[in-house]
Amino acid sequence: MESKGTNLQIMDLPSSTLQERQAHAELLLNLEAKKIASTIDVPTLPHEIQQSLRSIGQPIRLFGENNANVRDRLRLCLAKIEVQKKTGGVMDMDVDEEEEEDFHPSHFKESQKEEVQYTRASQDLIQARTFIAQYSIEKARQRLTTERKRKWVNRSSDLMTLLPDMKKEDEATISKEIQELNDSCQNRYNHIKELALEGSQYGDGRPLSTIATGRQPFASKHPCLVATGGWTGSIKLWNGSSSALDLLCTKAMAHEDRIMSVAMYQSNQEKIQLASASIDLTGKLWNVKHGEDVSMDQEQSSAYKIEEVATLKGHAARLCKVAYHPSGRFVGTTSFDHTWRLWDVEAGGKELLLQDGHWKEVYGIGFHQDGSLVSTTDYGSVVQVWDLRSGKSVCHFMGHAKRVLCTEFAPNGFQLATAGDDGTIKVWDLRQRKQYASIPAHSRLITQIKFAHNQYDQNGEYLVSSSFDGTGKVWSTRNWKLLSTLRGHEGKVMGIDVLDGTDSGIVTCGYDKTMKIWR
Incomplete structure (x- = not known):
């Protein structure tokens, strides 16, 4: 400030001084907030804490925070708000009115505009979404046409209105098809009730953690193939058509650490692919070669060979599950x-x-039969359903009491099954977006669920599940009643899947290092 006669000239404070005053005011605010923080009541449930943080414009979790840290941060934020209300938002009483307005926290909040930001999709992702849209539309058209005909075949008065192109001969054919389907389902249920342990085989030197089978096409030259992965990091391929479960080939040290999941895709062109996920932060893609594709210098008695194609790097923590898109392209x-x-x-x-989009560790994943949707589950008991054609979350389900570890779309296209740590299997209706059924399936954690889905059972007439309670179970998808209980493992059953083809059956793997086949 300069004085000359009666003229006064007021000069602005330098920016460094303003920053120091702002830092001093923030320090006083933190000190006062810490004094009263212990008197502030905050929620205890995770979803309530999350809602409270969002309501005051705070992030729901910072890097490295656990649940206790998040709750403490919420308490401190609420204490700051309380102090600001009592002091009018100013802790430094020497600041004049003009500067007070500058330092008021509400001033900064108003200056920040909330905007929804999107990351532009890459050209590869756009092309992939275009492919998925074309693929899923055709698959959905075929599925819905069949479903519509079966639904209205017994309503002759409405038949010509709903399906004008349908002839009387087609109506008779579909009626016969439905009757054959019902008879086949009943016969299958009768066989399932008589399931027995047919074979057992030691699969590895350490516990087996995952098992997978392929969807065998018509007139395949291959036997029913079974792939296993375990704690040694090795992948093995077995002959599921044999009760002895003969070993076809081994890929030793496929991963540097435990394998958590293996998936198999078998195309109509007899191409066999494998995908694996491990806690070593990587996933891998494999080709299964057979016959003339295997070089003669291989020191193995089998004509099968597992060959690495690619390594999937990018995840910042351990991988949990891997699944193939129905097209086999993703x-x-x-x-x-x-x-x-x-x-x-x-x-x-x-x-x-x-x-x-998940606030907890993501575990389960499964693709819709049409290829349009994918479902993911997390440790926060949340099930998310995503549209692969747009990248949006179309719905979510919350009903499990604990972690949700596995998810599987039903072959009928409008149901989703999930299971996890609470021992229950829940079935969700995708059309009405609500719970359809809840099955108290096991007394302990459920490790895997799979629908039957092949050319002999395209409607998924039964569902299989495995659990830490030492059993596998088979459930009717028509009334969700128990059809059979598979007892044979000594300890936890880590995985289960359905064998395809004429040699249909069920395979399981366990913590006891064995894999078993049931027919």
Whole structure:
């Protein structure tokens, strides 16, 4: 300030001084907030804490925070708000009115505009979504046409209105088809009730953690193939058509650490592919070669060979599950880094999509039979359903009491089954977006669920589940009643799947290092 006669000239404070005053005011605010923080009541449930943080404009979780840290941060934020209300938002009483307005926290909040930001999709992702849209539309058209005919075949008065192109001969054919379907289902249920242990085989030197079978096409030259992965990091291929479960080939040290999940895809062109996920932060893609494709210098008695194609790198934490898209062109992986990712198989395992949206570790993943949707589950008991054609979350389900570990779409296209730590299997109706059925299936954690789905059972007439209670179980999808209980493992059953083809059956793997086949 300068004085000359009666003229006064007021000069602005330098920016450094303003910053120091602002820092001093913030320090006083923190000190006062810490004094009263212990008197502030905050929610205890995670979802209530999350809602409270969102209501005051705070992030729901910072890097490295656990649940206790998040709750403490919420308490401190609420204490700051309380102090600001009592002091009018100013802790430094020497600040004049003009500067007070500058330092008031509400001034900064008003200046920040809330905007929804989107990340532009890459050209590869756009092309992938175009392919998925074309693929899923055709698959959905075929499925819905069959469903519509079966639904209205017994309503002759409405038949010509709803299906004008349908002839009387077609009506008779469909009626016969429905009757054959019902008879076949009843026969299958009778066989399932008589399931017995047919064979058992030691699969590895350490516990087996996952098992998978392929969807065998018509007139396949291959036997029913079974792939296993375990704690040694090795992948093995077995002959599921044999009660002895003969070993076909081994890929030793496929991963540097435990394998958590293996998936198999078998195309109509007899091409066999494998995908694996491990806690070593990587996933891998494999080709299964057979016959003339296997070089003669291989020191193995079998004509099968597992060959690495690509390594899927990008996740920041251990991987949990891997699944193939119905087209076989893509795979999805989940991870403890709270994300799931989509990879292009034909492009050598290139990452197409990194999708967050879960606030806890993401575990289960499953693709819809049409290829349009994908479901993911997390440790926060949340089930998310995503539209692969747009990248949006179309709905979510909350009903499990604990972690949700596995998810599977029903072959009928409008049901989703999930299971996890609470020992229950829940079935959700995708059309009405609500719970359809809840099955108290097991007394302990459920590790895997699978619908029957092949050319002999395209409607998924039964569902299989495995659990830490030492059993596998088979459930009717018509009334969700128990059909059979599979007892034979000594301890936890880690995985279960359905064998395809004429040699249909069920395979399981366990913590006891064995795999078993039931027919």
